[in-house]
Amino acid sequence: xxxxxxAVLGAGGSLVAATATGVAEARIMPKDMVPLxxxxxxxxxxxxxxxxxQMERVEEEISGSNLLIKDPQLTAYLGDLIGRVGGPAxxxxxxxxxxxxxxxxxMFPTGFAVVFSGLLLRMRNEAQLAGVVAHESAHFxxxxxxxxxxxxxxxxxxxxxxxxxxxxxxGAAGIYAGDLVQLAQLGTILSLLKYNRxxxxxxxxxxxxxxxxxxxxxxxxxxxxxxxxxxxxLSAKYRRKRRDRDFSLFSTHxxxxxxxADLKISAEEVKQPGKSYDAYRARYLTALAxxxxxxxxxxxxxxxxxxxxxxxxxxxxxxxxxxLRFYEGEVWRLRNSQKMGDEARAAQGxxxxxxxxxxxxxxxxxxxxxxxxxGKRAEARAAFARYLQLAPGAPDAALVRQMMAG
Amino acid sequence: xxxxxxALLGSVALAGCVxxxxxxxxxxxxxxxxxxxxxxxxxVTVGSVTTGGLVEPRADWTETSRAxxxxxxxxxxxxxxxxxxxxxxxxxxxxxxxxxxAELERLHYAVGSSIALHKYSGAYLPTKRRKGLDWTxxxxxxxxxxxxxxxxxxxxxxEDSFASTGRVALQVLGIAGCVVGFCxxxxxxxxxxxxxxxxxxKTGEVVWFNVLQAGSQIAGIKMGDIRTDxxxxxxxxxxxxxxxxxxxxxxxxxQP
Numbered sequence: 001x002x003x004x005x006x007a008v009l010g011a012g013g014s015l016v017a018a019t020a021t022g023v024a025e026a027r028i029m030p031k032d033m034v035p036l037x038x039x040x041x042x043x044x045x046x047x048x049x050x051x052x053x054q055m056e057r058v059e060e061e062i063s064g065s066n067l068l069i070k071d072p073q074l075t076a077y078l079g080d081l082i083g084r085v086g087g088p089a090x091x092x093x094x095x096x097x098x099x100x101x102x103x104x105x106x107m108f109p110t111g112f113a114v115v116f117s118g119l120l121l122r123m124r125n126e127a128q129l130a131g132v133v134a135h136e137s138a139h140f141x142x143x144x145x146x147x148x149x150x151x152x153x154x155x156x157x158x159x160x161x162x163x164x165x166x167x168x169x170x171g172a173a174g175i176y177a178g179d180l181v182q183l184a185q186l187g188t189i190l191s192l193l194k195y196n197r198x199x200x201x202x203x204x205x206x207x208x209x210x211x212x213x214x215x216x217x218x219x220x221x222x223x224x225x226x227x228x229x230x231x232x233x234l235s236a237k238y239r240r241k242r243r244d245r246d247f248s249l250f251s252t253h254x255x256x257x258x259x260x261a262d263l264k265i266s267a268e269e270v271k272q273p274g275k276s277y278d279a280y281r282a283r284y285l286t287a288l289a290x291x292x293x294x295x296x297x298x299x300x301x302x303x304x305x306x307x308x309x310x311x312x313x314x315x316x317x318x319x320x321x322x323x324l325r326f327y328e329g330e331v332w333r334l335r336n337s338q339k340m341g342d343e344a345r346a347a348q349g350x351x352x353x354x355x356x357x358x359x360x361x362x363x364x365x366x367x368x369x370x371x372x373x374x375g376k377r378a379e380a381r382a383a384f385a386r387y388l389q390l391a392p393g394a395p396d397a398a399l400v401r402q403m404m405a406g
Numbered sequence: 407x408x409x410x411x412x413a414l415l416g417s418v419a420l421a422g423c424v425x426x427x428x429x430x431x432x433x434x435x436x437x438x439x440x441x442x443x444x445x446x447x448x449x450v451t452v453g454s455v456t457t458g459g460l461v462e463p464r465a466d467w468t469e470t471s472r473a474x475x476x477x478x479x480x481x482x483x484x485x486x487x488x489x490x491x492x493x494x495x496x497x498x499x500x501x502x503x504x505x506x507x508a509e510l511e512r513l514h515y516a517v518g519s520s521i522a523l524h525k526y527s528g529a530y531l532p533t534k535r536r537k538g539l540d541w542t543x544x545x546x547x548x549x550x551x552x553x554x555x556x557x558x559x560x561x562x563x564x565e566d567s568f569a570s571t572g573r574v575a576l577q578v579l580g581i582a583g584c585v586v587g588f589c590x591x592x593x594x595x596x597x598x599x600x601x602x603x604x605x606x607x608k609t610g611e612v613v614w615f616n617v618l619q620a621g622s623q624i625a626g627i628k629m630g631d632i633r634t635d636x637x638x639x640x641x642x643x644x645x646x647x648x649x650x651x652x653x654x655x656x657x658x659x660x661q662p
């Protein structure tokens with residue numbers, strides 16, 4: 001046999017190209033997404049049992065982590081939520097809330113989910129949060145982690161034999177096959193990511209359906225993606241960078257734009273005429289009232305002004321209040337760019353915040369400091385007095401009193 | 407052809423290996439006589455190596471191995487005369503909050519990782535040179551000792567894995583390839599990894615640390631098997647039975 005090396009490489013290259021681009025990313029239909037597990041599901045197969053045994057240890061660690069927010073009311077609220085959108089396994093799923101100021105949530109193969117506090121901050125209503133939780137539930141209901149593992153295992157198995165076979169065949173024919181093997185490896189990685197994107201699309205399609213079935217407005221999911229795109233763009237712009245656009249090839253998730261488009265079509269599809277859908281905004285605000293200041297505080301302290309401003313403005317679409325105005329001021333005070341006039345912008349934020357009855361005590365404090373800086377002593381004194389009245393036990397009360405006197 | 411066979415024989419002879427490497431506090435004397443030892447819940451994982459080289463955890467093997475290791479540990483400690491409690495769960499100690507045990511386990515995980523990095527992985531610290539083992543769990547460990555009356559705590563971690571049929575077949579192909587000049591006689595992938603860490607509950611210090619690695623570069627050849635009684639006893643023996651005293655203690659022993 002007399003193969004030229006170039007011919008071998010060419011063939012390998014086109015093989016890889018076929019795996020990467022040959023399959024069009026068709027939208028997955030919500031109606032096709034039937035749950036693969038029922039209530040009280042237990043691992044059946046050997047690989048699944050091994051996985052769930054390890055996950056029991058992981059859950060033990062996560063449930064005991066000091067990163068968790070353990071407020072009983074909030075925990076119960078999240079438990080009820082997954083109980084509504086969790087499909088047939090709703091009663092078996094657990095949800096843990098971790099204090100991490102990022103837009104993320106994860107589902108584990110034994111049916112427990114971890115939701116990051118940054119997600120709660122960004123959601124405008126219960127339907128949006130339920131959408132993310134429904135998406136995560138779908139990963140469990142469709143056995144995604146197990147299917148992903150089996151896919152990885154199968155592909156690495158095939159790759160190993162191909163690589164070894166190519167070496168042996170090459171050795172026999174006197175051809176060096178190293179380059180070919182590397183191409184095959186790239187092909188394996190690409191097809192692994194492809195599978196992962198398919199699973200994400202499945203979870204989106206099923207999530208929309210679970211959402212609508214439990215009476216939530218299924219459009220909420222595409223709104224969430226809309227918000228994520230806006231936030232990433234603004235965050236990147238403020239840092240004079242571009243949002244990562246290389247989503248399509250080396251990424252485990254489909255690009256936010258294509259996800260959003262698919263979600264919109266799917267949402268229209270699952271809506272039933274005559275049925276009413278709600279976003280449950282009031283219920284969401286009540287449930288979050290106690291921790292919202294903490295959530296906003298964690299976010300502005302990330303020093304990602306683009307993202308923080310986007311989050312504040314997004315929440316303000318449902319109406320400004322004292323808390324949002326105060327944190328708007330905080331975003332600029334913490335960025336502290338003289339060129340952009342951040343101090344003046346911060347002062348405006350605090351001045352606007354105190355016009356609302358729900359302004360936090362700190363808004364009065366910072367309003368006072370800004371007034372003092374601009375030489376308005378009498379007005380500053382009044383603001384400090386209000387601060388001390390609202391927060392008599394404040395750790396800096398003595399200092400503030402001195403500022404009033406001096 | 408003879409050259410290939412010789413090379414292959416050479417690599418086979420070199421491929422299998424069992425090694426342990428231990429470090430001790432300079433003043434460490436192996437516990438003897440009437441000591442009270444608390445064995446923290448052993449962290450055991452046993453899996454199968456897939457054809458592609460991934461380790462797939464096996465629940466049944468893990469359960470069996472854990473039970474066999476605990477039995478082997480009991481037998482070994484009984485022979486040494488120590489008074490031992492093996493914690494099978496975090497709440498195995500009456501009157502001690504399982505959360506306290508969990509915290510100590512997490513702390514030890516962090517300290518143990520630091521020991522692994524700076525003593526075994528090559529990132530040696532100049533500040534710890536010639537100091538033997540110089541790490542501590544601090545007050546939390548001392549508090550546990552005070553509340554329970556135990557002298558030492560032993561932390562154990564064990565992993566074992568076995569080549570699947572597919573992996574062995576791949577190995578056979580790799581060896582067969584040697585005939586045509588493409589030789590992959592040692593794809594490996596299976597084997598044991600374990601460590602033991604002894605903490606003095608009076609001072610909180612990690613006084614002794616040992617790492618065991620056993621494996622062969624040839625998929626299909628086992629250097630131990632903790633799923634069996636003998637294999638579990640062998641691991642406990644390799645890991646714990648030859649505790650060496652610390653440098654200062656050894657020096658004093660050797661002085662006339």
